[in-house]
Amino acid sequence: MAHDPNLYPxxxxxxxxxxxxEAGLDALLVSxxxxxxxxxxxxxxxxxxxxxxxAPAEGEPFLVVPLLERPAAEASPxxxxxxxxxxxxxxxxxxxxxxxxxxxxxxxxxxxxxxxxEKVLAFREALPGVEQALAGQAxxxxxxxxxxxxxxxxxxxxxxxxxxxxxxxxWLKPGRTEREVGRDIADAIxxxxxxxxxxxxxxxxxxxxxxxxxxxxxxxQPGDPVxxxxxxxxxxxxxxxxxxxxxxxxxxxxxxxxxxxxxAAQTAQTESVIPGITSQQLDAIGRDLIxxxxxxxxxxxRTGHGIGLETHEEPYIVAGSQRTLEPGMAFSIExxxxxxxxxxARIEDIAVCTRTGGERLNRVTRELRVLA
Ligand code: ZN
Ligand code: ZN
Numbered sequence: 001m002a003h004d005p006n007l008y009p010x011x012x013x014x015x016x017x018x019x020x021x022e023a024g025l026d027a028l029l030v031s032x033x034x035x036x037x038x039x040x041x042x043x044x045x046x047x048x049x050x051x052x053x054x055a056p057a058e059g060e061p062f063l064v065v066p067l068l069e070r071p072a073a074e075a076s077p078x079x080x081x082x083x084x085x086x087x088x089x090x091x092x093x094x095x096x097x098x099x100x101x102x103x104x105x106x107x108x109x110x111x112x113x114x115x116x117x118e119k120v121l122a123f124r125e126a127l128p129g130v131e132q133a134l135a136g137q138a139x140x141x142x143x144x145x146x147x148x149x150x151x152x153x154x155x156x157x158x159x160x161x162x163x164x165x166x167x168x169x170x171w172l173k174p175g176r177t178e179r180e181v182g183r184d185i186a187d188a189i190x191x192x193x194x195x196x197x198x199x200x201x202x203x204x205x206x207x208x209x210x211x212x213x214x215x216x217x218x219x220x221q222p223g224d225p226v227x228x229x230x231x232x233x234x235x236x237x238x239x240x241x242x243x244x245x246x247x248x249x250x251x252x253x254x255x256x257x258x259x260x261x262x263x264a265a266q267t268a269q270t271e272s273v274i275p276g277i278t279s280q281q282l283d284a285i286g287r288d289l290i291x292x293x294x295x296x297x298x299x300x301x302r303t304g305h306g307i308g309l310e311t312h313e314e315p316y317i318v319a320g321s322q323r324t325l326e327p328g329m330a331f332s333i334e335x336x337x338x339x340x341x342x343x344x345a346r347i348e349d350i351a352v353c354t355r356t357g358g359e360r361l362n363r364v365t366r367e368l369r370v371l372a
Contacts, residue, residue: 006149007236008041008077012142013053013061019138021057025110027102028055028135031119034309035112035139037237041077044069050094050119053083059103062086064094095126102127110135144306144314145328151352153238154307154330158350158361160192161230161240165364169371174222174248178202182215185230194232198239198311201229208344211301211336222249225259225343225368231311239311241332242362243348246369258337259345259368261293266347266366269303269333273351273358279321286335287319295337304332307350329353330361 016039020028030036030053032044040063044051051069055061060083065073067087074085086101088094106127111120113136124132146154164185171184182200189197203213205224213227220226224247231241245259265286272285283303290299302318305311307330315323317331334348349362 004149004153004236006147007153008038009147010081012039013055013081013083015142016139017055017057017061019142020055020110020135023110023138025108025133025135025138026057026106027109028053028112028138029098029109029115029123030055030112030135030139031115033112033114034237034313035114035135035143038139038143038309040081040083042073043076043237044073046116048118050088050098050122052094052098052119054098054102056103060084062101064088064098066090066094093126095122098123099126106130108133110138112136112139140314143308145326146308146330146352147328150238150308151328151330153234153236154350154352155361156236157194157232157234157238157240158242159363160194160234161189161232161242162362162364163192164188164230165228165242165244168228168244168246169369172202172220172226172228172246172248172371174220174224177217177219178204178207178215179217181220185228189230189232193234194240195235196233198231198233199229201227201243203227203229203344205343206341209338209340209342210344211338211346220248223251224248225251225255225345227344227346229346229348237309239307239309241307241311241348241350242364243334243346244364244366244369245345245347246371248371251368251370252343255343255345256368258295258339261290261295262335262337262345262347263366265289265335266333266349269335270349270351270358270360273325273333273353275325275327275353275355277325279315279317279323279325280319282317282325282333283319283321286333290335290337298337298339299335300338301336304334304348306331325353327353327355
């Protein structure tokens, strides 16, 4: 797959080695997943056979792959990084191979946060006495500060999901089930340019009161408020995630009041993004407003999550987090109000912290969309 050369620059592994040293890790071991893609551009299959980037804090990094995967690895951006690609045969022990090539005297190694448990345990056996820790403590610091090319990729993802929201009225009609509407939306997510559909939430009426309801066979009724939260992964690897709210016909008065409060809270939060503000301060700006209007008990989750090669990653916008926002950080702002048994509403945009403030990547109106 052709890719923007700026999206997966060649110096990432070197930066990761430096970050590992700073985090007190003697080496990073990274199996297929978002960390491997971030570091090398290689979208490797997650298989039972070991594929692993080995990046010692000091020394030459190398990529261990099953021999039958070597052509794919070499054809990927990883093949152009100048890193040795070591193929192992079906009868080799790849864990022993990694251990034999690592510098001796390792104290502590970082394993990528999503490594399969069977691989973690195999490395524990192959490297006795070496403490295992999470590579995320080093890699998370890099991944949460997006480059300009990454922000462009997130912006493209946001535009693609915006295009789907613009057309929801074509599919969302009373008399149809959430599942039927969800299927049409999933097709539209692909048609808009995503490589993969990650989730489709169509939560109508009382189902909207559950933030992670997906779709059901409930038939959408006239006057139902409907929460539509959708996202996918673009060919670039970067993700989209956006929530808008729809009503077919006339929504209940009490819902409209709650929606007005929610919109004011989400707007205040998106307008408050600025370098130096902490995650918990940003969370409180929306939460205080919602509490002040009497809905505090019904805003039952954090404000948002970072987004990039994963839909949920650092930084989390949550009470108790002292993390200071910096230019390049990208995250969702998605307060919600959920009245059990009645309805729910959530408004979600992806925002990027820039030097001068926040930029919303999703541009579709946040007003309640009333469908005919
Ligand atoms: Zn989200
Ligand atoms: Zn979402």
